Amino acid sequence: MSSAIRFVGNYDVNAQGKFLWEILCQLRKLGVGRVVTKNEWARKWPNQPSYIKIVRAQPAMDRWLFGGKVWGHWTFRGRDLGVYEFANDLNRSDWRLIHKHEEQKFMECKQPMGDIVLPKSFPIPPLQELLSKRAAEKAGVTPQEGHLRAPLKLCIDPEFHMLTPFIKQEEPKETSTSIYDEVDPKVLLDLYGDELPVKVEAWNVGPASFTPRFSATGNKAIEPQSS
Known part of the structure; x- marks a missing residue:
C-alpha cells in the first residue's frame, strides 16, 4: 500500500471553488441574470449573504480565461450596493454558482449589516x-x-x-x-x-506587481579600452 499524501506549504483557503469565467462560459448568455458568490464571503459572514447578480459579462478570451470584466448587481452582507464592475480577482478559484431553486432561500437575510x-x-x-x-x-x-x-x-x-x-x-x-x-x-x-x-501580505490591496530595482540600460558596465 502506498503511503498517505502529505502536502507541504501554505494551504490556500480561497481555492475551494471555480474560476468565475469557468462558471460563466458554461451558462447561456454568459450567465446574465444568474447569481454567483464567493466562498470567502460565506466563511466570514455566514448569516449575512453576499452575492452578485450578473448584468453583463465581457471575457478577454485569453487562453486560460483569466481576464475580462463583469458587471453585476452586488449585494454585500444583505445591503444593496448597486451595479459594480469587477475586473480583479476573477481568476481565483473561489467562486460558486447558486442554482435557481436555491436563489430565493440563499438571498434571504434577517439581519443585514448595519451602519x-x-x-x-x-x-x-x-x-x-x-x-x-x-x-x-x-x-x-x-x-x-x-x-x-x-x-x-x-x-x-x-x-x-x-x-x-x-x-x-x-x-x-x-x-x-x-x-x-x-x-x-x-x-x-x-x-x-x-x-x-x-x-502580512494579506493586508495588502491590489494585484501583484513587479518593481525592477535596477535599470536594464543605465547600469551597464563600461569595459576599459586598451590603448
Whole structure:
C-alpha cells in the first residue's frame, strides 16, 4: 500500500471553488441574470449573504480565461450596493454558482449589516496640545480650556471603499485623551468577519506587481579600452 499524501506549504483557503469565467462560459448568455458568490464571503459572514447578480459579462478570451470584466448587481452582507464592475480577482478559484431553486432561500437575510459608526473628531495628542497653548500665549491669545479636538477625515482603504455610503461619523458619547478609547473595536473587527488575515501580505490591496530595482540600460558596465 502506498503511503498517505502529505502536502507541504501554505494551504490556500480561497481555492475551494471555480474560476468565475469557468462558471460563466458554461451558462447561456454568459450567465446574465444568474447569481454567483464567493466562498470567502460565506466563511466570514455566514448569516449575512453576499452575492452578485450578473448584468453583463465581457471575457478577454485569453487562453486560460483569466481576464475580462463583469458587471453585476452586488449585494454585500444583505445591503444593496448597486451595479459594480469587477475586473480583479476573477481568476481565483473561489467562486460558486447558486442554482435557481436555491436563489430565493440563499438571498434571504434577517439581519443585514448595519451602519459603520466612527468618531467625527479626535483628541489632539498631549504634546501638540501643549505646543498650541504655548503658541497661543506667545501670540497673546487666551488658550482654550479642556482637551482640544480636531475634525477627523477618514482615509478609507480601497478594500472597503464600497462601504462608503454606510459609514457614518458622529461625536463620541464618551470622550477620552486617546481615539482608541472612543472607537468600538467590534465595529472594526466586524469588517473582517470571522476570518482575520493571518499573513502580512494579506493586508495588502491590489494585484501583484513587479518593481525592477535596477535599470536594464543605465547600469551597464563600461569595459576599459586598451590603448
